[in-house]
Amino acid sequence: MMKSSKFIQIFIFLFFAKVCNAQIVISKPNLGFTQACASPSFNSYNVTFTFSPDTGITASNQFIIELSDETGSFASAEVIHTTSAGSVTASPATLNFMFPTTIAGGAYKIRIKSTSPAATSTGSDAFPAYYKEQDEPFTINNLISTAVYCAGETYTLTIDNPGTPPNNSPLQYPNLSFNWFRETSETTSVFVASGESLEVSESGTYFVETDYGSCTSNSFSNRVAVSQSGSGSTTSISSSLGNPYCSGDGPTRLSAINGSSYKWFKDGVEITGVTTQMYETNESGLYSVEINLGNCLETSTIDLNAEGFSSSIDVPENNFLDEGETLDVAVTTDAINPEFNWYKDGILISGEINNSFTSSEMGSYSVVVTQTSGCLASSEHIFNILDAFPSVAKIPNIVSPNGDSVNDTWIIPQEYVSGTNTEVIIISSQGKIVLQTKDYQNNWPENQLEFKSINPVFYYIIRPENKKEQKGSITVIK
Structure with missing residues (x-):
């Protein structure tokens, strides 16, 4: 009986000695990918390996995946996955894991380790791995x-x-x-x-x-x-909200190219105190910036539209009609679900709701275009219908071509204008003939006149077909 008990003790001792001295061999990891392109929306990868004997692991064993640095060195290996104790018992085994968000290189490796018994595989084949934490277009x-x-x-x-x-x-x-x-x-x-x-x-x-x-x-x-610079170069101003943009969304940021100093203008007038590369505004207008690049200057512009849409009208501001004539006006726009309201002398014209309008009546007109979806905004276009040959009693001696629709052109009595076969001659103070016609349209001066230190003076001669010749002077003022 004592011999049997001793035999059992020896057997148990030898069994545990064998278990304690057990070793396993882990194969080189087989990657389920050739490169790792992880991102916030995808970060799931597999690796397969074998170990033998598969009876050599204990119930507490854990398998660990280690990641090398970007050169393949495991000197400072990072643990990226650990299995729960006893969860992997059969060979071959496939583990699923995630890469850390710091990966960025072309020669990473992974290896497999076990804890009970302790064993380590060789490194896998090298592979590129990157975590694409930003994966959308950006601006420069x-x-x-x-x-x-x-x-x-x-x-x-x-x-x-x-x-x-x-x-x-x-x-x-x-x-x-x-x-x-x-x-x-x-x-x-x-x-x-x-x-x-x-x-x-x-x-x-x-x-x-x-x-x-x-x-x-x-x-x-x-x-x-x-x-x-100087080689046909051009540059522009950008608007952070686009152009056109919706003023209801708040101000837009205008940006110029890099320079050493800046000077901003709106509609040709300097914006006092603004000397930075960027300028915020919530107003439409023609903006420009003078950029000092060091040894040269560059100017950029943008015609900013804060209405959220664009629109245009196909007639000039002032339109002259003869008796019996009509004016056809049309608006073109990219507004979403646009509405059109037409006004004459500030009063809404009932029933006029289309993008086109026809009239023969003299007056001051406007059309308001409203975008009714998205950016709720409006844009106004102004135009005038004027008598081509209005009735005036005297020949005027002052013209002020400043765009205010008052004395912008030299308007003379109807008995001398187109259709009366009257010759009209205008002569500069230097004796140069600047206009000579028998079909005067009440439209002089058609072009911008050049002003010096004084208001220029011109002289006119009006020669009616069967009436006395008229002479006098015309002073052009701003």
């Missing part, structure tokens, strides 16, 4: 498609940052790097440099992409055509 150069540099100098292209819509700037993500390119054709380009900005000293069209290696990506910028 304030979304301005052109840029200019002075001769002998450079122009700095930079990635825009704010990161507010619609520009999800990749500069918000510190793990990212960037590659700049210059176009060589519509479909080809060459690598120029890496970094968050680019110093350009050669004319060409440039853009930048987030460096995601061989992974396809939508993280790229707009194109910018850079040229040397």
Whole structure:
């Protein structure tokens, strides 16, 4: 009986000794992918491996996936997945895992480790791996498609940052790097440099992409055509809300290209105190900015429309009609579900709700175009219908062509105008004939006159067919 008990004790000792000294061999991991292009919307990958003997693991064993650095070194390996104890018992085994958001390189490897007993596989084949945390288009150069540099100098292209819509700037993500390119054709380009900005000293069209290696990506910028000043160069002003934009959405940000100083204008008048690269406004108008680039100046403009849509009218501001004539007016617009209201002398014309209008009555007219969907905004167009040959008692000696519809042209009595075979001659103070006609249309001066330090004086001769000749002077004032 004692011999039997001793035999059992020896058997148990040998059994546990064998278990404690058990070893397993883990094969080289077999990747379920050739490259890892992870993103917030996709980050699920598989690896398969074998281990033998499969009876060599204990119930507490865990398998661990380790990730090398971007060069394939496991000196500072990162654990990216650990199985629960005893969950993997059969070989071969396939594990699903996620990559960390910091991956960015072309030669990563993974390896498999076990805890009970402890064993480590060799590294897998090398593979590129990138986490595309920003995967949408972004802007550079304030979304301005052109840029200019002075001769002998450079122009700095930079990635825009704010990161507010619609520009999800990749500069918000510190793990990212960037590659700049210059176009060589519509479909080809060459690598120029890496970094968050680019110093350009050669004319060409440039853009930048987030460096995601061989992974396809939508993280790229707009194109910018850079040229040397004076070589047919042009540049423009961009509007952050587009143009036209909806003033109801708040002010838009006008941006110019990079420079050392700026001077802004609205409708030709300097905007006092504004000397920055950007200017916020909520008003329509013709904006321009004078940009000091160092050794040269560049001027950019934008005709800003704050109505959220565009519209135009096909007649000039002043329209002259003879008796019996009519004026046809039409409005063209890209407004959504537009409404049209026509006015005469400030009073709404009942029933006129279309984009076209016809009238023969003299007066001051306007049409208000309203966009009724999306951006609720309106735009007004003004025009006048005037008698081509109004009745005046005397020949005027003053003309003020300033666009206010009062004395803008030299209006003479009807007995001397077109149809009466009267010769009208206007002579400058230097004796030069500036107008000579037998068909005067009450339209002088048709072109802008040049003013010096004094108001110019002209002289007229009116020669009716069967009446006495008239002579006098005309003073042109602002």
